Amino acid sequence: MSVLLIAEHNNKNLKPFTLNAITAASKIDAEVHVLVAGSGSENVAKEVAAIPLVKKVLHCDSPNYQNYLPENLAPLVTKNADKYDHIVASANTFGKNFMPRVAAALDSSQVSDVIKVNSPDTFVRPIYAGNAFATVKSNDKKRCVTIRPTSFEPAPKTGGSAQVEKVEAVDIPNFSKFIKREETKSERPELGTARVVISGGRGLESGENFKLITDIADKLNAAVGASRAAVDAGYISNDHQVGQTGKVVVPDLYIAVGISGAIQHLAGMKESKIIVAINKDGEAPIFSIADYGLEADLFKALPEFLSELNKLNTIQK
Amino acid sequence: MKILVAVKRVIDYNVQIRVKEDGSGVHTDNVKMSTNPPDDNAVEESVKLKESGKVKEVVAVTIGEEKAQETVRKALAVGADRGIHVKADSYIEPLGIAKILKKVVEKEKPDMVFVGKQAIDDDCNQTGQMLAAMLNWPQATFSSKVVLKDKSMEIVREIDEGLETIEVNLPAVVTCDLRLNEPRYASLPNIMKAKKKPIDQMVAKDLGVDIANRVQQLKVEEPPKRKAGIKVSNVAELISKLKNEAKVI
Ligand SMILES: Cc1cc2nc3c(=O)[nH]c(=O)nc-3n(C[C@H](O)[C@H](O)[C@H](O)COP(=O)(O)OP(=O)(O)OC[C@H]3O[C@@H](n4cnc5c(N)ncnc54)[C@H](O)[C@@H]3O)c2cc1C
Ligand SMILES: Nc1ncnc2c1ncn2[C@@H]1O[C@H](COP(=O)(O)O)[C@@H](O)[C@H]1O
Numbered sequence: 001m002s003v004l005l006i007a008e009h010n011n012k013n014l015k016p017f018t019l020n021a022i023t024a025a026s027k028i029d030a031e032v033h034v035l036v037a038g039s040g041s042e043n044v045a046k047e048v049a050a051i052p053l054v055k056k057v058l059h060c061d062s063p064n065y066q067n068y069l070p071e072n073l074a075p076l077v078t079k080n081a082d083k084y085d086h087i088v089a090s091a092n093t094f095g096k097n098f099m100p101r102v103a104a105a106l107d108s109s110q111v112s113d114v115i116k117v118n119s120p121d122t123f124v125r126p127i128y129a130g131n132a133f134a135t136v137k138s139n140d141k142k143r144c145v146t147i148r149p150t151s152f153e154p155a156p157k158t159g160g161s162a163q164v165e166k167v168e169a170v171d172i173p174n175f176s177k178f179i180k181r182e183e184t185k186s187e188r189p190e191l192g193t194a195r196v197v198i199s200g201g202r203g204l205e206s207g208e209n210f211k212l213i214t215d216i217a218d219k220l221n222a223a224v225g226a227s228r229a230a231v232d233a234g235y236i237s238n239d240h241q242v243g244q245t246g247k248v249v250v251p252d253l254y255i256a257v258g259i260s261g262a263i264q265h266l267a268g269m270k271e272s273k274i275i276v277a278i279n280k281d282g283e284a285p286i287f288s289i290a291d292y293g294l295e296a297d298l299f300k301a302l303p304e305f306l307s308e309l310n311k312l313n314t315i316q317k
Numbered sequence: 318m319k320i321l322v323a324v325k326r327v328i329d330y331n332v333q334i335r336v337k338e339d340g341s342g343v344h345t346d347n348v349k350m351s352t353n354p355p356d357d358n359a360v361e362e363s364v365k366l367k368e369s370g371k372v373k374e375v376v377a378v379t380i381g382e383e384k385a386q387e388t389v390r391k392a393l394a395v396g397a398d399r400g401i402h403v404k405a406d407s408y409i410e411p412l413g414i415a416k417i418l419k420k421v422v423e424k425e426k427p428d429m430v431f432v433g434k435q436a437i438d439d440d441c442n443q444t445g446q447m448l449a450a451m452l453n454w455p456q457a458t459f460s461s462k463v464v465l466k467d468k469s470m471e472i473v474r475e476i477d478e479g480l481e482t483i484e485v486n487l488p489a490v491v492t493c494d495l496r497l498n499e500p501r502y503a504s505l506p507n508i509m510k511a512k513k514k515p516i517d518q519m520v521a522k523d524l525g526v527d528i529a530n531r532v533q534q535l536k537v538e539e540p541p542k543r544k545a546g547i548k549v550s551n552v553a554e555l556i557s558k559l560k561n562e563a564k565v566i
Binding site: 182 | 333435438439445447451461478494538559
């Protein structure tokens with residue numbers, strides 16, 4: 001029995017995490033159908049149809065779905081859920097927002113943040129900020145599942161030609177209104193998918209000092225992350241936060257600067273391939289998970305790091 | 318107006334949890350417990366709205382064993398007016414919690430329900446959204462700013478791309494982020510006064526809702542441990558290791 005996956009997009013392009021969720025969905029069942037709900041979203045439907053793992057696209061285009069308000073999106077998903085055993089989305093702020101509404105409407109107990117698919121009904125998910133992994137079996141007939149995107153490879157984007165079926169919009173409740181979205185614009189790679197991430201913590205002491213981080217990020221083509229303390233202190237905006245209540249990242253290289261390594265921060269980065277910690281406190285817990293630790297004052301180490309990088313004749317991009 | 322605020326008792330966020338050897342869960346005996354952190358923000362926001370004069374009553378509710386009452390007492394000590402304790406001896410999934418909260422909402426008829434965005438034990442991030450769906454109410458999740466108007470709320474939400482502003486009609490469910498406010502501490506006199514505030518008791522299984530768990534926990538394990546790394550003595554050595562050993566730059 002097939003899987004209905006809900007695509008995340010901005011009405012022009014598919015968001016990258018949908019590709020990781022598609023890979024996970026295909027491990028639940030090969031018959032993966034994708035719902036694209038949006039407004040002026042033809043291009044997204046075409047993009048999804050070209051993904052080889054996708055067997056069918058359900059496309060619903062209506063102003064109702066312009067800003068994917070969960071109150072509007074969830075009833076559309078629920079109405080189209082009949083033929084499916086699994087409803088799947090990414091476990092990011094998009095999926096976390098609407099999926100529990102779908103689950104409640106279907107009287108199904110949602111399985112959140114899946115990092116491994118053992119079988120169509122058995123999954124592994126982190127609990128306690130990733131300090132334990134739970135293997136869980138869902139006994140619901142219809143299973144609502146959100147996928148931790150960084151735990152699955154992105155699905156290849158081209159070569160497929162799935163059929164696109166139009167579906168009708170459903171009535172919306174009209175009790176919530178989108179006002180505005182302030183997206184942090186950046187030329188740098190996205191935090192969730194970057195190969196290299198460099199993060200700053202409270203040790204940076206100010207927003208201005210984050211320039212020490214961003215200069216290196218530009219050199220390494222890295223995304224910029226932050227601890228909650230740095231965000232709370234206003235050094236940098238919330239979308240940079242890595243951790244239990246921020247984003248999960250799994251880059252090839254994660255550089256933590258002036259970050260102590262609280263379990264809530266580790267929850268978001270400890271699966272990174274190589275971890276570097278720069279901290280002046282030799283006892284900081286971050287060193288216990290770092291492959292390479294440098295006990296140093298960041299105000300001295302970072303400028304040196306940049307100048308050493310400048311000396312290298314090649315840097316991997 | 319009236320607010321219902323949900324508080325959950327969890328292992329304190331500072332505790333390094335330990336997985337049980339038999340894979341049945343994590344150790345909870347003699348472990349420090351406290352209110353789920355974002356639920357403190359939910360209580361704080363409710364109390365602030367009361368202090369602004371727009372809200373007349375704040376009712377704090379918890380679902381859990383006898384000791385879960387402590388979380389309600391703590392809410393009462395920082396300004397909630399009364400409490401409700403729905404007794405349940407074992408873990409109930411968000412779906413069941415939302416059904417219980419719906420019953421409480423039908424009885425109390427609040428204009429707003431405030432919950433935390435995520436419980437830091439099960440890390441589900443579901444209850445508020447499920448409750449909103451069951452009530453057919455709008456929701457404002459991951460809220461970092463709340464402005465209460467006459468018949469609606471304007472909310473700033475933290476999303477992956479940055480911030481989003483929405484307006485939801487009342488009644489509505491709000492799920493709170495840690496950045497929503499700075500929870501206050503209870504003063505000793507207020508802790509004493511809170512002891513006299515009433516807490517209604519109910520029993521979960523008497524509420525006539527299906528709270529049987531649908532997701533079975535087969536086993537709980539420790540995540541794979543990282544190998545301990547090395548300390549480098551200077552920046553040049555670090556660069557060299559990254560370039561020649563790890564081959565990541
Ligand atoms: C429910 C909950 C959820 C949370 N979620 C998250 C989350 O998602 N992400 C997150 O990051 N946190 C989260 N936290 C907060 C977390 O517990 C820590 O408070 C936070 O991660 C600390 O940030 P920090 O390491 O930047 O600051 P600190 O712990 O203050 O550490 C600063 C570090 O900088 C070092 N330092 C200072 N000056 C220098 C210098 N000149 N050179 C070198 N090193 C220096 C210090 O030695 C210290 O180790 C959460 C907390 C709770 C309760
Ligand atoms: N047993 C409970 N008692 C009271 N509130 C709860 C309970 N479980 C969950 N909640 C509320 O729902 C929020 C989200 O929980 P969860 O969906 O489990 O991540 C929490 O922050 C609480 O506000």
